[in-house]
Amino acid sequence: MSAFLDRCRAIAGAAFVLDAPADMAPFLRDWRGRFTGSARAVLRPGSVDEVAQLVRLCALDAVPVVPQGGNTGLVLGSVPDASGSAVVLSLARLNRIRALDPVNRTATVDAGVILQQLQEAAAAQGCLFPLSLAAEGSCTIGGNLSTNAGGTGVLRYGNTRELCLGLEVVTPQGEIWSGLRGLRKDNTGYDLRDLYIGAEGTLGIITGAVMKLFPAPKASITALAALASPADALRLLSLVQDRAGASLTGFELMSAFSLELVARHFPQLPRPFAGPHPEYALLEISSSESEAHAVALLEGAIGAAYEAGIVRDAAVATSVAQSRGLWQLREHIPLAQAADGKNIKHDISLPVSRIADFIAHAEPLLQQAFPGCRLVCFGHLGDGNLHFNVAPPAGIGNEAFLVNQESVNRVVHDAVVAFGGSISAEHGIGALKRDELARYKSPVELNLMRAIKAALDPSNIMNPGKIL
Structure with missing residues (x-):
């Protein structure tokens, strides 16, 4: 391991290869504080070329890579597992807004640009970047793309996928695909951009993007x-x-x-x-x-x-x-939930027309199975996305209730699927919902996903154990 880390230091600089437990700790713990993984090291490259060199090194030594942006995810997608075999590759130092074109209404940015930073840069040019969510002061554009984040503006502007025109990606082999094209129309073969958006770093590492801007409302x-x-x-x-x-x-x-x-x-x-x-x-x-x-x-x-x-x-x-x-x-609301205690979260989507019927159906089922449980239901009604969270009954301790998580999930997710919905709307799958995905996706769909993963990442070094 020492020789491997020495080669990492030669690429990124000794100050940007962290292996001391105290230095690595913030990168290993998930945002909700419910899981802490382990890693060989945390790598903090300062350029796309350094990302590519580090990935080539990891591929050569068969070292798993966990890409990480702002680490604000909720499904354990951006933290390593407990094995200690992986490195965390943080994109935080790739934080430049490379170009802003108010006429083409595009911004070309590094993956580590904070969402709020892009919002403010667009506003300074009289434009709007409409992606908005609670973690916008700390989440990154690369993370938003990797999870296809939603937020409060989806009703009018769409998910992050709809806000992206082009990508730059480092492949699992350490090659750089430069697809930073600011085009609304580009019908030249397979849409590789859409393949990487929402893939949670399992197919490659997003290092840059061309994002759409809009006229600022009066x-x-x-x-x-x-x-x-x-x-x-x-x-x-x-x-x-x-x-x-x-x-x-x-x-x-x-x-x-x-x-x-x-x-x-x-x-x-x-x-x-x-x-x-x-x-x-x-x-x-x-x-x-x-x-x-x-x-x-x-x-x-x-x-x-x-x-x-x-x-x-x-x-x-x-x-x-x-x-x-x-x-x-x-x-x-999420902050108040956290202050009140732990709860069992569900990020679900449904046809908008069926949301009221779903709530009327699912809440009695939960009360029957877990008497006194309290439902924290909120979300983006306009695009069919509910945060359907289940809190313990009054007087019941958090840990005593959390042992029911699998059973609670079964009630909620079975109902979601029965109403034509999805078990993940905007948070992704990560490691937390991996088994749930296998339960509800068809074998055909899962096999197609596995085939794509095997074709692009045959050595399975890119964020292994996430999604599939």
């Missing part, structure tokens, strides 16, 4: 609507879409218990209503015309929803600060 208006049920949330979604079309850029569902947790752990955040309601919908309308146009669209939609008996109450933000306060209610 105004964005936010409202929080109080509702009686998820079915009413779907009615409201349809009504607003009919009236606002593509101007509807966000539509989030939040259960009463979700906001109860936020109020308990973050009492400084706003409480728009005098009392609780069963469900809430957070809406955002953006206009390319004017603030008055956005306000008219939103107020007209809310007024029509009142008349139709869909909305119980509504709070419309009248300032940027108020809008930010409403969004913070949504963004603090």
